[in-house]
Ligand SMILES: Nc1ncnc2c1ncn2[C@@H]1O[C@H](COP(=O)(O)OP(=O)(O)OP(=O)(O)O)[C@@H](O)[C@H]1O
């Protein structure tokens with residue numbers, strides 16, 4: 001009995017950690033499949049979380065909050081898109097700038113709105129579907145009944161189809177692999193790169209919304225490196241939606257394990273290494289060589 | 305006859321060159337128009353301007369008698385223009401099928417309808433005898449097959465105007481004949497075709513009219529029926545050109561390069577080389593004829609140390625070189641002109657002078673311990689550029705901006721100037737103009753006369769027949785026939801190349 005409850009809680013914990021990783025990681029897949037490196041995911045998550053919090057706080061509507069999170073992500077991604085696709089600036093530098101900018105701007109507005117530079121007031125969580133079982137564990141039940149969990153799973157599966165089985169996916173991949181060739185068959189390279197980056201913004205913004213609702217508030221710097229972990233998962237998953245999600249699940253599992261093991265006698269520093277050691281083992285041992293899209297990170301210079 | 309294409313006073317400048325200088329070209333609807341000219345004359349630039357890849361600095365374009373503005377390939381495709389590019393425009397990690405449909409996909413419920421497309425393309429491929437492995441990734445197929453994919457891609461789009469930029473450069477004569485049958489058929493259907501080629505016999509065979517370009521200008525236009533190859537060659541180069549290779553009797557010596565029972569099995573377990581044995585003596589040219597994809601590439605890559613044979617061994621000057629990496633093999637006196645000039649031959653991001661010392665960069669003459677010796681690198685470049693007539697004559701030009709034939713000359717210049725014992729040359733004159741071919745052939749023959757051992761791999765039978773002292777034919781990973789001299793008919797060679805004759809294993813020994 002106890003072990004069953006323990007494993008349910010463990011499962012819930014894993015899912016809680018995995019959902020935002022997966023959303024952001026999928027975002028990375030769209031962006032990089034189109035040829036734009038997006039380390040701005042970190043900042044997009046943060047802005048998404050912030051917008052979701054503010055939206056929910058002022059309207060009381062969680063749905064509106066989710067929409068705000070996505071919109072915040074989209075806007076942030078738009079900056080990255082303009083800078084790296086139109087202005088053709090270095091994509092890494094643009095990403096870093098956006099991440100730093102996100103930390104600053106969220107703190108600044110937080111201060112203006114709520115007179116605190118570290119915390120927002122509490123917001124309500126997402127409404128959840130009543131599953132009708134495991135009522136004894138309300139936390140677990142709420143989590144498994146969270147519509148965003150189901151939405152995330154659907155997005156993962158849909159993305160696998162979109163990237164590999166649709167016209168849009170084929171064109172997006174061609175633009176990320178060999179933009180010259182894509183252009184010669186009449187594909188608008190710029191347009192598709194925008195699509196890729198904007199989709200990544202929407203998804204990472206949603207990841208941010210998840211964090212905000214999960215914690216019922218916004219706190220300063222709450223993305224806490226998740227954007228980078230998501231990028232690592234994308235690479236481990238070889239730029240495939242299913243692969244990236246599986247890698248996120250692995251990271252989520254390793255992190256909850258770390259949480260469970262804390263206080264169990266082993267030195268904390270050692271336990272905190274688990275997720276990273278897991279990553280290295282997976283990368284080195286099982287995955288084989290991960291090959292990035294051919295034109296990933298390279299601005300497309302049309303010769304005129 | 306109305307005009308399908310009118311390019312009127314087109315001028316196109318690049319940073320360092322005027323690629324097209326006030327060019328006017330009119331092509332009649334329903335005709336096949338050949339466009340010829342030296343490397344760097346501006347043929348590709350002119351056609352890519354038509355296709356919307358470049359914007360002209362001045363000039364107008366009319367299509368089917370209407371003024372048009374072509375801002376990108378998207379526009380030209382809408383106007384019914386299709387193009388087979390000189391540098392393949394394929395996406396390597398995508399399959400052949402995906403590459404063919406890219407940009408004009410058939411969808412069902414917004415999913416790619418690959419099933420329907422597969423039947424369509426298989427039918428098309430069958431009708432035109434262009435067999436391609438539809439489900440293979442493009443990164444795994446050779447240049448000859450890539451060329452077929454490009455042709456299929458263009459035909460699949462059902463363009464009314466089809467521009468083919470050197471489509472036969474890597475095709476065997478049989479494949480070229482096949483392509484010309486396709487072109488005639490398309491012409492019957494009323495399509496208009498522009499064909500860029502360096503092979504004048506092709507011009508004579510297929511085209512209705514010919515335009516000749518030199519140094520960015522059109523220097524002549526004639527009806528094909530009223531001209532001949534000599535006249536065309538003279539117009540192109542501005543001097544009489546020798547269309548045949550002259551060479552003295554061979555004075556072959558001992559074997560320098562030997563290949564013994566070489567077998568190569570790829571990662572998927574397919575045997576691409578099956579017990580191949582051959583030897584090349586000093587002072588001779590051994591030609592390897594064969595349809596692309598019959599093991600020639602693997603043979604060359606094994607010799608050059610780029611891949612490891614699964615069994616058998618290779619010696620150079622009596623010393624075993626199989627198992628060594630490319631650097632050691634080169635150090636032991638091998639020069640290699642690779643078949644894929646962009647992938648293996650050049651670093652296109654670097655300039656000409658740097659490309660001319662690739663692989664030699666660590667020699668004391670070019671680099672001291674701390675820094676490269678710029679002066680000697682520059683001098684080396686100037687010397688080779690003059691000797692090999694590389695244009696533009698600028699050591700600092702980027703390799704990417706060079707015309708195809710001039711890129712090839714950079715590789716030839718680097719490899720042949722290394723004074724190596726053994727020269728392995730794959731498709732050495734691919735995309736090179738007739739003046740250049742004459743020069744490269746002469747250089748290869750000179751190397752042979754100076755006692756070098758030359759292994760020549762080419763899909764161009766003319767080249768094989770006119771240069772080789774002995775000819776080996778490869779089919780299905782084996783040497784199926786060895787001719788001890790070059791006194792053999794093309795048609796006879798063709799039978800062996802297609803596997804219709806000779807299924808046994810032969811050894812290309814006995815110099
Ligand atoms: N993208 C570019 N940037 C700079 N210079 C270029 C570029 N493309 C072509 N050129 C230059 O323009 C001139 C014409 O080149 P082009 O490729 O049109 O020649 P070509 O007639 O097709 O030659 P080839 O037979 O070798 O293919 C050359 O001098 C070349 O170096």
Ligand SMILES: [Mg+2]
Pocket residue numbers: 347348349390469707708
């Ligand atoms: Mg050209």
